[in-house]
Amino acid sequence: MASMLQKRMTLRRKIHILRAHSSSKSLKLKLEAIKREYSRLMAIKRQYLKLMKRMQVPNKDVEVHKVGQGFLVRVNCEKGTDRLVTILEAFDEMGLNVQQAKVSCSNCFAMEAIAVAEDQALDVKEVIKALLRTTEKKGGEPTHD
Template identity: 50%
Template sequence: MACRVQKRISLRRKLHILRVLTNSNSAKRTSISNTTILRLYKLKLALETVKRHYENLLAARGEHVNLLNHVKENKDVKIEKVRAGTFMVKVTCEKGSNKLVTILEAFDEMCLNVQQAKVSCEKDFSLEAIVVAEDQTLDLRDVTEALLKAIGKQSGENSQKFDKSCDF
């Protein structure tokens, strides 16, 4: 007899917990179980929606990473004018053959003298240099276009050839 009472008390406790979790107001066992099943079904649908969203995000991330891996254009030229005729040049591009030589040749064509330079070839090729122009009228755009042409990047405009004679 005591065993039946304990089972009944245990069942009532479990039904009370289910009623609280499912926000059910009914005291009937079948109504509570129906509400519980409905609640579990809604949670299952919500979980499937979250899984689909997560898989879509992973696919989009994979496509983005794939696109980034295939992009080869990581060339960057930044030039700041320090004072009249003096420029701070920062060049970053992928490693390749004779990048330094072509950049120095471009400097030579524009009659720019390199005062100080730092070159690194760990992951990419990078150059930081302070250059002084013999021609004080040299513009930032001219230097940028010449360097982009030297490292192989096509600028949208036609680049000028620098056929000036340097006074040494």
């Protein structure tokens, strides 16, 4: 009777070990599959980010709003040499005096300025047209960082 009990205990132990081992093995296989899928997704993400970085040349975007006696001007366009200079020259030609400005050139050229017109007859549409012409000039060739 004791030997039968020992055999049963031994058999149960072996079954328990086999179950634990097979469960562990399947978990390892699943983990490896998940790691492969994660690596594949990370590679796709890197390719996507590279493509997005190349495509981040913004459309020429010019916004002008009448504010009191002046204008709130926002310009977003691709980076270029002398971009700020050409825009300030356009302001000067229109008789706009810049009161305050913020400029950024991290991914693209971005400027926000408050400018007051010497000639009160200056129209928002005229300012937009002049700035669009300025941002299209080849004088603002893109810089290569």
